[in-house]
Amino acid sequence: MKTILYIIQKEFRQIFRNKTMLPILFVMPFLQLIILPFAADFEIKNIRLTIVDMDQSTLSRQLNSHFEASPFFEVTYQLDPGQAADRMQSNDIDLYLEIPSRFEYRLLKEQSAPLHLTIDAINGAKAGVAQAYVQSIVRDFNREVISEWTPQLQPRALAAMGQPVDITFQNWFNPDMDYNTFMVPGILVLLVTMIGGFLSGMNVVKEKEIGTIEQINVTPIRKYQFIIGKLLPFWILALIELAIGMTIGKIIFNIPFVGSIGLIFVFASVYLLLILGLGLLISTFSNTQQQSMFLTWFLMVIFILMSGLFTPIESMPHWAQVLTWFNPIAYFVEVIRMVMLKGSGWADVRGSFISISAFAVVLNALAVWNYRKRS
Amino acid sequence: MEQAIWAENLTKKFGSFTAVDAISFTVGQGEIFGFLGANGAGKTTAMRMLSGLSFPTSGKARVAGFDVYKQPELIKRHIGYMSQKFSLYEDLTVQENIRFYGGIYGLSGAEIRSKTEQLLQELDLEWIAKSQVQSLPLGWKQKLAFSVAQVHNPSIVFLDEPTGGVDPITRRQFWEMIYRAADRGVTVFVTTHYMDEAEYCDRISIMVDGRIAAMGSPGELKRDNNVPSINELFVRLARHTSSNM
Amino acid sequence: MKTFWAFVKKETIHILRDPRTLIILIGMPIAQVVLFGFAITNELNDARIAIFDGSKDPVTIEIADRLTSSGFFQLAVELKDESQLEQAFRHDRVKLAVVFPPEFQDHFFREDSPQIQLIADATDPNTATTLVAYASAIIRQYEQEKKGSATLPYAIQTEVRMRYNQELKSVFLFVPGVITIILMLVSAMMTSIALTREKELGTMEILLVSPLKPAVIVMGKVIPYIALGLANVAIILVLATTVFHMPIRGSLPLLIAESLLFILTSLALGIMISSRVQTQQVALMISLMALMLPTILLSGFIFPIENMPWLLRAISHIVPARWFIVIVKGVMLKGAGMAVIWKETLVLVFMTLVLIGGSVRSFKLRLE
Numbered sequence: 001m002k003t004i005l006y007i008i009q010k011e012f013r014q015i016f017r018n019k020t021m022l023p024i025l026f027v028m029p030f031l032q033l034i035i036l037p038f039a040a041d042f043e044i045k046n047i048r049l050t051i052v053d054m055d056q057s058t059l060s061r062q063l064n065s066h067f068e069a070s071p072f073f074e075v076t077y078q079l080d081p082g083q084a085a086d087r088m089q090s091n092d093i094d095l096y097l098e099i100p101s102r103f104e105y106r107l108l109k110e111q112s113a114p115l116h117l118t119i120d121a122i123n124g125a126k127a128g129v130a131q132a133y134v135q136s137i138v139r140d141f142n143r144e145v146i147s148e149w150t151p152q153l154q155p156r157a158l159a160a161m162g163q164p165v166d167i168t169f170q171n172w173f174n175p176d177m178d179y180n181t182f183m184v185p186g187i188l189v190l191l192v193t194m195i196g197g198f199l200s201g202m203n204v205v206k207e208k209e210i211g212t213i214e215q216i217n218v219t220p221i222r223k224y225q226f227i228i229g230k231l232l233p234f235w236i237l238a239l240i241e242l243a244i245g246m247t248i249g250k251i252i253f254n255i256p257f258v259g260s261i262g263l264i265f266v267f268a269s270v271y272l273l274l275i276l277g278l279g280l281l282i283s284t285f286s287n288t289q290q291q292s293m294f295l296t297w298f299l300m301v302i303f304i305l306m307s308g309l310f311t312p313i314e315s316m317p318h319w320a321q322v323l324t325w326f327n328p329i330a331y332f333v334e335v336i337r338m339v340m341l342k343g344s345g346w347a348d349v350r351g352s353f354i355s356i357s358a359f360a361v362v363l364n365a366l367a368v369w370n371y372r373k374r375s
Numbered sequence: 376m377e378q379a380i381w382a383e384n385l386t387k388k389f390g391s392f393t394a395v396d397a398i399s400f401t402v403g404q405g406e407i408f409g410f411l412g413a414n415g416a417g418k419t420t421a422m423r424m425l426s427g428l429s430f431p432t433s434g435k436a437r438v439a440g441f442d443v444y445k446q447p448e449l450i451k452r453h454i455g456y457m458s459q460k461f462s463l464y465e466d467l468t469v470q471e472n473i474r475f476y477g478g479i480y481g482l483s484g485a486e487i488r489s490k491t492e493q494l495l496q497e498l499d500l501e502w503i504a505k506s507q508v509q510s511l512p513l514g515w516k517q518k519l520a521f522s523v524a525q526v527h528n529p530s531i532v533f534l535d536e537p538t539g540g541v542d543p544i545t546r547r548q549f550w551e552m553i554y555r556a557a558d559r560g561v562t563v564f565v566t567t568h569y570m571d572e573a574e575y576c577d578r579i580s581i582m583v584d585g586r587i588a589a590m591g592s593p594g595e596l597k598r599d600n601n602v603p604s605i606n607e608l609f610v611r612l613a614r615h616t617s618s619n620m
Numbered sequence: 621m622k623t624f625w626a627f628v629k630k631e632t633i634h635i636l637r638d639p640r641t642l643i644i645l646i647g648m649p650i651a652q653v654v655l656f657g658f659a660i661t662n663e664l665n666d667a668r669i670a671i672f673d674g675s676k677d678p679v680t681i682e683i684a685d686r687l688t689s690s691g692f693f694q695l696a697v698e699l700k701d702e703s704q705l706e707q708a709f710r711h712d713r714v715k716l717a718v719v720f721p722p723e724f725q726d727h728f729f730r731e732d733s734p735q736i737q738l739i740a741d742a743t744d745p746n747t748a749t750t751l752v753a754y755a756s757a758i759i760r761q762y763e764q765e766k767k768g769s770a771t772l773p774y775a776i777q778t779e780v781r782m783r784y785n786q787e788l789k790s791v792f793l794f795v796p797g798v799i800t801i802i803l804m805l806v807s808a809m810m811t812s813i814a815l816t817r818e819k820e821l822g823t824m825e826i827l828l829v830s831p832l833k834p835a836v837i838v839m840g841k842v843i844p845y846i847a848l849g850l851a852n853v854a855i856i857l858v859l860a861t862t863v864f865h866m867p868i869r870g871s872l873p874l875l876i877a878e879s880l881l882f883i884l885t886s887l888a889l890g891i892m893i894s895s896r897v898q899t900q901q902v903a904l905m906i907s908l909m910a911l912m913l914p915t916i917l918l919s920g921f922i923f924p925i926e927n928m929p930w931l932l933r934a935i936s937h938i939v940p941a942r943w944f945i946v947i948v949k950g951v952m953l954k955g956a957g958m959a960v961i962w963k964e965t966l967v968l969v970f971m972t973l974v975l976i977g978g979s980v981r982s983f984k985l986r987l988e
Contacts, residue, residue: 006478010467017466024905038929039917046926090960091946112775119780122953124788131780132753142776149774168735169752171742172709182744211460218426218456219479220448290813293904294644305655310922312747314667317658341743344710
């Protein structure tokens with residue numbers, strides 16, 4: 001036990017003496033935490049719409065003003081559909097709506113008139129939402145037109161346009177629909193994962209690279225003592241970072257803490273054992289810090305992309321969802337959101353907890369087994 | 376004389392390459408035993424097997440009375456080791472390095488304090504005890520590494536080319552330190568490719584291509600082979616084997 | 621010239637001799653394209669929902685059935701009591717709950733506005749909005765079928781055309797981003813580390829005292845990375861067109877030429893970094909922080925730039941990736957030619973020149 005303390009003391013000294021390590025540990029994570037939620041805003045708004053109004057009638061102008069009043073669109077005008085298409089090609093606009101000439105006339109005389117909507121669909125999800133917004137504005141506008149022109153028709157018409165069933169909806173756990181509330185807990189997971197995974201792995205490889213590991217290996221120190229001594233400082237640091245991060249989340253982003261903070265920390269401490277084990281395992285496969293860095297980076301990118309942090313896991317095909325059972329980040333992202341935002345308790349996260357504990361045991365066992373004092 | 380190191384047919388193979396080929400020798404307590412050879416002759420591999428860093432492929436060996444196969448951890452308690460590559464922590468201070476290794480070897484706080492004081496005094500490094508090791512010249516670093524290797528008072532010290540790249544004066548001082556250790560009864564097992572250093576040893580063995588080509592005290596070897604210096608003997612042995620190949 | 625190629629050969633050998641890094645460099649684009657193509661979509665399928673049916677009459681059962689057979693939703697729990705709602709969100713991880721009041725059918729046919737309550741887990745606001753929209757649409761559809769819609773006068777029909785990506789596949793959005801990130805990684809990060817390594821190991825000194833001009837040395841070092849970058853572009857394009865049936869609507873030579881330009885910009889960035897730092901570790905960290913993060917976050921790859929606060933939007937203008945992504949999207953998916961993307965191209969050319977100018981200066985400074 002005393003031996004481990006000597007190693008821990010040495011590790012902390014080295015960490016705090018390292019001019020590159022310190023900013024990585026203490027500045028970068030919080031910069032990330034502060035910048036990411038602002039950058040990572042998927043909310044679809046500020047859609048750039050161009051209206052090509054070839055009718056220039058009272059009616060078409062009324063429609064235009066409906067779009068201008070919508071908070072979702074930034075409206076510009078063009079006179080020629082060809083120009084609008086060009087602007088879409090050069091990425092200046094997201095969609096354009098053509099109001100054909102004689103739109104008002106046809107609607108009056110022929111009882112029906114078309115509008116043409118062209119959407120840049122490279123971002124499929126955004127295109128879908130933009131379409132829904134446009135159509136709902138057009139529908140509202142249409143209803144106004146009908147009730148204005150045929151007042152006697154109004155009740156039946158409205159019924160036929162179909163809203164007899166009253167669909168109400170509530171947004172639980174995040175009634176303001178604040179995107180930060182969703183992102184910040186996930187980013188906290190990234191933060192502790194980076195510290196635990198990247199730095200611990202690199203730190204062990206560093207001793208290999210500079211040769212000090214030889215000197216350690218000829219001492220009677222036990223494998224487990226060395227490993228615990230090397231990893232524990234990062235375990236402690238990551239938990240401290242989590243605490244600071246949560247404070248920032250609370251103060252700057254006003255994230256609610258519905259559930260138990262203790263539960264999050266209990267989960268985080270086991271999760272970190274898992275991540276540290278992973279870092280250690282990677283370090284046993286690498287000879288240089290560069291290799292360890294690349295390997296970790298490769299794994300992290302895959303884990304992060306498939307963690308449900310940015311895109312929902314439910315959207316993935318079945319095989320990919322099965323793969324996420326082996327993705328530690330996915331577990332913690334889900335649990336931290338459940339506990340922080342919904343107030344889930346121990347019983348709700350027990351399953352995830354057992355899974356990550358099992359992974360932690362397996363990974364650490366593999367790492368210790370693969371770490372050799374002797375060749 | 377009691378045997379500090381005893382090896383019989385000790386062999387290490389890496390795949391089809393035999394790095395150390397059935398070497399046998401003994402080293403007595405308090406002896407300074409030099410292991411000579413060209414780069415790649417198998418000196419370091421032999422030393423790594425004796426110090427518990429590497430498993431022998433076959434053969435037997437006992438170090439400080441313990442078996443290299445069964446009791447490597449007990450061996451580690453009784454030996455000190457200084458590797459080719461400088462292996463103290465550059466970003467820790469002199470004092471912190473001593474304290475760290477003392478702690479690793481299980482010394483008590485009081486022991487560490489008195490040991491630190493003693494080592495700093497011996498090395499005349501008290502005035503820079505709180506400087507980081509990276510700011511020290513190489514010679515001082517090597518002397519410090521040698522002292523740190525003995526922080527737990529081992530009965531045997533393994534030194535792997537301890538004087539590589541060091542100036543002649545520091546080399547001289549380093550050998551004085553080795554003698555002082557031997558006077559205290561410490562067995563010193565040292566590899567080197569400086570032939571002049573071989574003359575300082577009580578006994579030497581010359582390794583060529585994984586085998587021991589000659590062994591004995593420097594005087595004996597020179598006399599028996601009728602050469603003016605160990606250097607000459609070494610060149611002859613090395614040429615002899617390569618012409619055989 | 622001969623010495624120059626000898627130099628290029630040496631650098632190539634360095635790269636080839638570290639198979640682990642090489643596998644990652646080649647494997648990374650493949651893994652990312654495949655992941656983005658198959659696994660990572662922002663389309664929603666099979667969202668877990670809970671249903672509390674207070675009526676259990678034919679209408680509610682059919683609506684519930686419509687919801688669960690739509691492909692968008694899967695029934696995770698059927699609630700016995702409204703008080704279990706909370707539990708369903710917390711424990712069963714449902715994303716949406718549908719609540720039918722008692723005697724729904726009677727109200728439905730009497731047309732006195734029966735109420736369906738949709739409760740969304742809004743921790744993820746986007747998913748919540750989308751799920752509510754999907755569920756409402758399904759319910760409305762059912763309603764129309766049951767009651768038939770009277771033909772209305774004065775109907776405006778909106779015809780919608782989804783351009784460039786009719787099937788709304790998300791791989792279309794991600795491939796340009798993946799190309800950008802990989803090129804940044806290979807060209808900027810790898811070169812900055814490779815150059816710094818020579819510095820750290822002291823081999824740079826030896827090269828600098830050789831009769832080769834510094835510019836030639838740097839060129840020799842970076843040429844293999846240009847090749848590696850182009851190889852990566854080829855791999856990604858082949859995967860995208862064959863596996864994901866993405867079109868290349870514009871000119872392929874133009875696309876490759878623009879990629880080469882971006883590789884040069886990234887190389888210039890890498891050289892710039894290496895001319896200012898001393899150790900690999902620092903080079904690595906700066907590459908990660910100053911190159912990779914902005915490339916991922918501020919380029920419009922994943923997150924729309926127009927949503928960002930003004931400060932981040934302003935910063936995004938100096939991120940080369942932001943311009944390159946527009947170029948790739950334009951040429952590949954929109955069939956744009958030089959006439960459309962000249963502005964972005966010019967920005968990249970300008971950035972490259974500035975960066976090279978800057979690093980040549982600091983290179984000279986170091987030599988004196």
